[in-house]
Amino acid sequence: xxxxxxxxxxxxxxxxxxxxYWMLAASLRFIMLIGAVNFxxxxxxxxxxxxxxxxxxxxxxxxxxxxxxxxxxxxxxxxGFGLITLRLRGAYFFLVSFALCEIIRIxxxxxxxxxxxxxxxxxxxxxxxxVLGVEFGPxxxxxxxxxxxxxxxxxxxxxxxxxxxxGKILKSISESEELCQSVGINTIKYKVVVFVIGxxxxxxxxxxxASLNERITASDFTYSLSMFILVCVVLGGQEHIWGSIIxxxxxxxxxxxxxxxxxxxxxxxxxxxxxxxxxxxxxxxGFVTRFASLAMKRSSxxxxxxxxxxxxx
Amino acid sequence: MDTNWAQLIIxxxxxxxxxxxxxxxxTMIFSIMNVINFAHGEIYALGGFATYYIFLRYLSTYLxxxxxxxxxxxxxxxxxxxxxxGFFLEKAIFRPFRGNLLxxxxxxxxxxxxxxxAMTLTFGPETKGVPGMxxxxxxxLGAAISGQRAAVVVLGAxxxxxxxxxxxxxKIGIAMTAVSQEKEAAESLGIDYSVMSSLGLxxxxxxxxxxxxxxxxxxxxxxxVGHAYLMKAFIIIVIGGLGSFVGCLFGxxxxxxxxxxxxxxxxxxxxxxxxxxxxxxxxILRPKGLFGREEK
Amino acid sequence: MAxxxxxxxxxxxxxxxxxxxxxxxxxxxxILGLIGPxxxxxxxxxxxxxxxxxxxxxxxxxxxxxxSKLKSHEIAKKGIARTFQTTILLNNMxxxxxxIIGSHTWGEKSLALSFTNRRKYLRAKERAGDILRAFxxxxxxxxxxxxxxxxxxxxxxxxxxxxxxxxxxxLDEPVVGMNAxxxxxxxEAVKKLREQGITILLVEHNMRAVMEYCERIVVLDHGxxxxxxxxxxxxxxxxxxxxxxxAPEHFTED
Numbered sequence: 068x069x070x071x072x073x074x075x076x077x078x079x080x081x082x083x084x085x086x087x088y089w090m091l092a093a094s095l096r097f098i099m100l101i102g103a104v105n106f107x108x109x110x111x112x113x114x115x116x117x118x119x120x121x122x123x124x125x126x127x128x129x130x131x132x133x134x135x136x137x138x139x140x141x142x143x144x145x146x147g148f149g150l151i152t153l154r155l156r157g158a159y160f161f162l163v164s165f166a167l168c169e170i171i172r173i174x175x176x177x178x179x180x181x182x183x184x185x186x187x188x189x190x191x192x193x194x195x196x197x198v199l200g201v202e203f204g205p206x207x208x209x210x211x212x213x214x215x216x217x218x219x220x221x222x223x224x225x226x227x228x229x230x231x232x233x234g235k236i237l238k239s240i241s242e243s244e245e246l247c248q249s250v251g252i253n254t255i256k257y258k259v260v261v262f263v264i265g266x267x268x269x270x271x272x273x274x275x276x277a278s279l280n281e282r283i284t285a286s287d288f289t290y291s292l293s294m295f296i297l298v299c300v301v302l303g304g305q306e307h308i309w310g311s312i313i314x315x316x317x318x319x320x321x322x323x324x325x326x327x328x329x330x331x332x333x334x335x336x337x338x339x340x341x342x343x344x345x346x347x348x349x350x351x352x353g354f355v356t357r358f359a360s361l362a363m364k365r366s367s368x369x370x371x372x373x374x375x376x377x378x379x380x
Numbered sequence: 381m382d383t384n385w386a387q388l389i390i391x392x393x394x395x396x397x398x399x400x401x402x403x404x405x406x407t408m409i410f411s412i413m414n415v416i417n418f419a420h421g422e423i424y425a426l427g428g429f430a431t432y433y434i435f436l437r438y439l440s441t442y443l444x445x446x447x448x449x450x451x452x453x454x455x456x457x458x459x460x461x462x463x464x465x466g467f468f469l470e471k472a473i474f475r476p477f478r479g480n481l482l483x484x485x486x487x488x489x490x491x492x493x494x495x496x497x498a499m500t501l502t503f504g505p506e507t508k509g510v511p512g513m514x515x516x517x518x519x520x521l522g523a524a525i526s527g528q529r530a531a532v533v534v535l536g537a538x539x540x541x542x543x544x545x546x547x548x549x550x551k552i553g554i555a556m557t558a559v560s561q562e563k564e565a566a567e568s569l570g571i572d573y574s575v576m577s578s579l580g581l582x583x584x585x586x587x588x589x590x591x592x593x594x595x596x597x598x599x600x601x602x603x604x605v606g607h608a609y610l611m612k613a614f615i616i617i618v619i620g621g622l623g624s625f626v627g628c629l630f631g632x633x634x635x636x637x638x639x640x641x642x643x644x645x646x647x648x649x650x651x652x653x654x655x656x657x658x659x660x661x662x663x664i665l666r667p668k669g670l671f672g673r674e675e676k
Numbered sequence: 677m678a679x680x681x682x683x684x685x686x687x688x689x690x691x692x693x694x695x696x697x698x699x700x701x702x703x704x705x706x707i708l709g710l711i712g713p714x715x716x717x718x719x720x721x722x723x724x725x726x727x728x729x730x731x732x733x734x735x736x737x738x739x740x741x742x743x744s745k746l747k748s749h750e751i752a753k754k755g756i757a758r759t760f761q762t763t764i765l766l767n768n769m770x771x772x773x774x775x776i777i778g779s780h781t782w783g784e785k786s787l788a789l790s791f792t793n794r795r796k797y798l799r800a801k802e803r804a805g806d807i808l809r810a811f812x813x814x815x816x817x818x819x820x821x822x823x824x825x826x827x828x829x830x831x832x833x834x835x836x837x838x839x840x841x842x843x844x845x846x847l848d849e850p851v852v853g854m855n856a857x858x859x860x861x862x863x864e865a866v867k868k869l870r871e872q873g874i875t876i877l878l879v880e881h882n883m884r885a886v887m888e889y890c891e892r893i894v895v896l897d898h899g900x901x902x903x904x905x906x907x908x909x910x911x912x913x914x915x916x917x918x919x920x921x922x923a924p925e926h927f928t929e930d
Contacts, residue, residue: 158481161481163660235773238766239766249752249757250752334497340486341473
C-alpha cells in the first residue's frame, strides 16, 4: 500500500487509472438513475478510444479535438441505440446492451483490420499534443494532472445535474415512469438524454485512455469491464455519486492486493460481491448513511384526512 | 464445391439441441425467480467437470471402464446432484433476490466469478475431455454424423421432451408454470413459492449440467467455457422470449442454423454479429421474443 | 360542443372484445360518472382516453381534436389528467415533491437551460403548496408519500393530477378503501374542482358517491353502453338493474 502514498511512478500510474475508472463508474451510475443497466458501457468507451486513436494517427488530428470527437461519436451511437432500446423493460434492455457490447468488440477486432488493427489493436497512440508549452509524456505528471482535471470536471457536472431540477425529474422517472407520463413528462426523451450523456462521458474516457495507455485492443473493452464498473457502482452504493468513487477505490485496492496472490483475484472479487449483495445491498455508502440521521422529517401519521378542512380557494 | 445442405442442417440441429438445453435452464430460472443467472455458464462448466470425474475416474475405476451403463449412470448422477445444487444455491444465495433483477444478476456474477476460480484451482486450467462411447457413423439423407453426435441429438431431444411432459402433465410442473406466469394468483391457490423457486433453480442447474454431460464426449471442457454458453443462451432467450419453452426450442434451432450455415458460408466473427444483430432486431421489433410473456 | 367525445371506440385484446363501439360525450364542467359491473370495460375506456391503450377502432376527440393516436404524455399535455386505480405515487419522495412533478411544465426546457428553470420551479413549488393547503394536507407536505395513510395517498394522487392544470380530470375509483368521512371530504373536493372549471369523469364502484355527485351517468356492461342518463333514471333503468343483478353487492349503498 505504501507505494500508493509515496510519490513516484507507481502512485501516478495508479491514480491516473483511478480517474479513468471514476469517470466510467460515475457515468454508468448516471445512466442507472433512469433504471437502465447499461452493459455496453465498456463498448462505448472502446468506440471513443478507437475513434480518437484512428483520427489522431490517420489524419493527424490534435488530441484536443479527437478527445471530444471520441465522445461525440460514442454519444451518437448511444443516441441511435437508446432511441430504439430504452423503451424496453429492465431485463431486456440489459440483454440487448450485452449484445451491443459484443457486437462492438467483434466489429473492432474483425473488421477494417487495416485501420483498426484487428485483434492486436492499435499501438503507439499519440499522447495529447503539447499545449501552451505543457508537454504530456507517457506516465508523466502532466498527464496525471490532465486526468485529474477532466475527471473532476466530469464528476462535478454529473453531481450538479443530478441534484438540480433535472435530477428531480430523473428521480421521479425512476420511481414511477407511469406517473410521470400521466402528468405529461416525455419519459423516453429524458431517458435518451441521460443515456447519451453517459455514453459521451464513456467516449471521452476512452479517448483519454487511448492516449494515456498508448495502446488499445478490442479486448480492453469487453463486457467484463462493464461488469467490473457495475460492481464498483453497486458495491460503493448506488444512492450517491460518492458511492461510485468509494466503490472504485475499494475494488482497485482489492485488485492490487489480490494481484500479489495472483490466481485468487477473481475469487476474492466474486465473494466480496456476493457478500455485499447479501449483507449490505445499499453498498458501502448506504451502510454508512444508515447511521446518519434520516433526511425526511416525520410528522405523526395520525393526521386524519382533511386536516383543517380547507377548500380550494 | 457442392454444399451439403443436409450436413449443415444436421450440424445445426446438434448445436441447437445443446444450446437449447442450456437456454431452457436459464429461462426457467428467470421465469420463476425473475433473475438472470449470470453464473449459468459456470454451472455448465461444473457439469462438464463432474462428467469428467464421475464418468472417467470413479465409475470407470470402480465399475469397469467407460461404457454405456456408466455413461447413463453419470447422466443420472449429475442430474440429481445438480438439482440438489440448485436447491442449495437458492437457499444460500438467491433467496433474497427473487424478483430483484439487478441484485440477483450481481450476486450471480459474484458467484460465477468465484466458481470459475474455484474450478481453476481445484481442477486446473487445462481442458479435459472424455472419450465417447457411441461409435460408428450414421448417414442421414446424405449427411454423415458420428454416433456420438447422434447420441447427443437423441438424448437431448429425449431430455427436452421429458421436461415438456413434466411441465405440462405433472402436478408439480403445472404448478411451476402457473408460478412463472402469475405468481400472486398461484400463491393464492396454495402453491408454495419457496418450494417452486428452489425447484426452478434446481431444474435450471440440472439442465445446464446435463447439457455438459452430453457435450463433453464430443467437445472439451475447461473452467472458461462458461461465458460462451451463457451468451448463446442469452441469444436464444431473446429470440425465443424470456420465459417461453417453445421459444427456446425455436431460438435454439435458429441459433444452430446461424452458426452452422454462418460458419460455413461466412466467417465466425460475421456469423456472431449476425446472431447478435438478430437479437437486437428481435428486442426492438418484438421484445417479448416470438413467444414470450410480459415481464413483471 | 362536447369537451371530450368518443365515437365508436372499440378495443380488442387478442380475441377479447373489451370495449364495443362506445359513443359518449363529456360536456364542460360536468361531473360524469362511468359505472358498470366488473369487467364491463370502464377502466379500458379510461385507458383509451388517456393513451395508455390505443383503441382498435373509433375516434376520441378533445374539443374537436383527434387524440386517439397520441401517446399518454402527449395527451396529458393536452389537458387530460388521471388518477390510477392502484395507488401510484413517488413513494420515496416527499408529498410536496410529488405535487411539484405534477406541474410538469416547469421542467420542459432542455438540459442546457435547466438552470433558468429556477423561477418556474419556485412557482411550481408555490402552487404545489397552495394545492396541498386546499386539500388540507399541508402538514404532511414533507412526509414521504409512501408513508401516508391510504386515504391521504388517494387524495395526493388527485392533487398531482390537479397540479398539471388539466381541463379534464379522469378519476379511477378515487375513494376506494376510504371510510364515509373521507369519501365525503374527497367528493366535496372534487365538486370544488369542478367549480374551478375542471371537467370530471369519474369511474367508481361506490354507488352512493356516484349517485350523489354525478350529474349524468354512463353505464357499461360487457363492453357496451347500456344507459346514459341522470342518476334517477339510471337507478330505475331495467337494463342497468339486470346488468347488476349478477353482482348485487355493487348496487347496495355503502
